Amino acid sequence: MLAELIHPIAAMDHREWEFRPRPSNGGPDTCLRKLTYQAFEAPQKNQHGRFLVVLDDSSWHEELVVQWLERTVFHLHSRQLRIACGTTIWKGHRQTINGQIDGIITDLFGTDRLLEIKAIEHFTFQRYEDGTYPTNYFTQVVFYIVGVLTLNPELREALLLIKNKNQSAFLEYRLRYHPEEDRLTVVEITHSNGTHTFPNQEFIGLYRQALARFAVLETHREAGSLPIRPYIDANNFHCDYCPFRKLCWEGFTRIPLAGQQPMRAELIPLAQEFVDIDDRLGPLEKRWKEIKQQFQLELRATGRQSLYGGGYAVDSTVSSQNRLDESLLPTALVARSKRPRPIEKISIRKIHTTKHVESATDTPTALAS
Numbered sequence: 603m604l605a606e607l608i609h610p611i612a613a614m615d616h617r618e619w620e621f622r623p624r625p626s627n628g629g630p631d632t633c634l635r636k637l638t639y640q641a642f643e644a645p646q647k648n649q650h651g652r653f654l655v656v657l658d659d660s661s662w663h664e665e666l667v668v669q670w671l672e673r674t675v676f677h678l679h680s681r682q683l684r685i686a687c688g689t690t691i692w693k694g695h696r697q698t699i700n701g702q703i704d705g706i707i708t709d710l711f712g713t714d715r716l717l718e719i720k721a722i723e724h725f726t727f728q729r730y731e732d733g734t735y736p737t738n739y740f741t742q743v744v745f746y747i748v749g750v751l752t753l754n755p756e757l758r759e760a761l762l763l764i765k766n767k768n769q770s771a772f773l774e775y776r777l778r779y780h781p782e783e784d785r786l787t788v789v790e791i792t793h794s795n796g797t798h799t800f801p802n803q804e805f806i807g808l809y810r811q812a813l814a815r816f817a818v819l820e821t822h823r824e825a826g827s828l829p830i831r832p833y834i835d836a837n838n839f840h841c842d843y844c845p846f847r848k849l850c851w852e853g854f855t856r857i858p859l860a861g862q863q864p865m866r867a868e869l870i871p872l873a874q875e876f877v878d879i880d881d882r883l884g885p886l887e888k889r890w891k892e893i894k895q896q897f898q899l900e901l902r903a904t905g906r907q908s909l910y911g912g913g914y915a916v917d918s919t920v921s922s923q924n925r926l927d928e929s930l931l932p933t934a935l936v937a938r939s940k941r942p943r944p945i946e947k948i949s950i951r952k953i954h955t956t957k958h959v960e961s962a963t964d965t966p967t968a969l970a971s
C-alpha cells in the first residue's frame with residue numbers, strides 16, 4: 603500500500619542542480635567525461651527514486667551524527683558556513699568555487715578543526731577500512747581548508763568523519779594541510795572499534811590537480827569535445843551508477859590498435875617501476891606457491907584442518923562454487939552459447955633499441971563519438 607509510493611514521490615520532487623565546478627566534484631576519482639556530459643547538460647537517465655532516497659538518507663544520517671557530536675565536550679560551530687574556495691574559468695568567465703562546510707569543531711584546548719561528515723554504504727566503507735583512501739573526500743576537505751584559511755589563518759587540520767549507514771561504524775581521518783606546498787597528510791585514522799593508526803601518508807597537489815581538471819573541463823565544454831573514457835569498458839561501478847552510461851557507451855566499438863609512437867615522458871618511470879616489480883614478482887610467486895603446497899601436503903599428511911605455532915596459524919577452508927558442467931548439456935547448445943570475447947593483454951618490457959614511428963597523439967573524441 604505504501605511501499606511503492608515513496609520512490610516515485612522522490613523521483614517526482616527531484617530537481618537537478620545547475621552544474622558547475624565545486625569542491626565535491628574536483629576529486630581524482632570522478633570521471634572527467636561524466637563531468638563534461640553534465641557541463642553540456644546532456645540528456646541523462648532519470649534518477650531512480652530509490653537512488654534519490656538513498657542520497658536523502660545520507661543527509662539525515664549526517665544530521666544525526668551532528669546531534670551526537672553536540673552531546674560531546676567538543677564545540678561544533680560555523681555550521682553550513684559558505685566559503686569561497688578558489689577561482690576557475692567557467693563558461694568563459696572567472697568564477698568563484700563556492701563551498702559550504704559541515705562545521706568547525708573546537709576541542710578542549712581551543713584547537714579548531716574543520717569537520718566534514720559523510721554517511722556511506724557498507725561496501726565502500728569496507729574498502730576504506732581495508733586501506734583505500736577516500737581521495738575525492740580528501741580533495742573536498744582541501745578546498746574547504748583553503749576557503750576557511752581566509753577567515754581563520756590558524757586552521758590547518760580537518761576531521762573527516764565517515765559513518766557506515768548499515769552498521770553505524772565510524773572511521774575518522776585526522777588530516778593536516780600545508781597550503782604552501784599543497785600537501786595533505788593523513789595523520790591519524792581512528793575506527794569506532796577503538797583502533798588507531800598513524801599512517802603519515804602524504805597527498806601532494808590535490809588542490810592544484812583539481813583546478814587543472816576544471817581547466818580541462820572548461821576546454822572540452824568550449825570545444826564541444828569529450829575526454830576519452832577512463833575505463834576499459836562499461837563493467838565497473840563508476841559506469842554502473844553513471845546517468846550517462848547508455849549515451850557514453852552506445853555504439854562503442856573498440857578501434858583496433860596499430861602502429862607505434864613515443865611514450866609520454868611521465869609514463870617512463872611507471873614502465874620502469876612495472877618492470878622492476880615484475881622481475882621480483884616471478885621468483886616470489888614461485889616460492890609462494892611452493893610454500894603453500896608444502897603446507898597443503900602437511901595438512902593432508904596430518905589430517906588436521908589447522909596448524910599453529912610461533913605466532914602463526916595455517917588453516918584449510920573448503921568452499922564450493924557452482925560451475926556449469928558442459929558435458930551434461932547438448933553439444934549444439936554449448937556451441938550456440940559460445941561467444942568470442944576479446945582478451946586484451948598488456949606487456950611492458952625493457953627494450954634496447956627505440957623505433958620511432960610517426961603517429962598521432964591521444965586526441966579527445968568529438969561529442970558525437
Ligand code: SF4
Nearest residue numbers: 633636841844847850
Ligand atoms: S559511463 Fe563511465 S566512462 Fe562514461 S561518463 Fe559515465 S562514468 Fe565516465
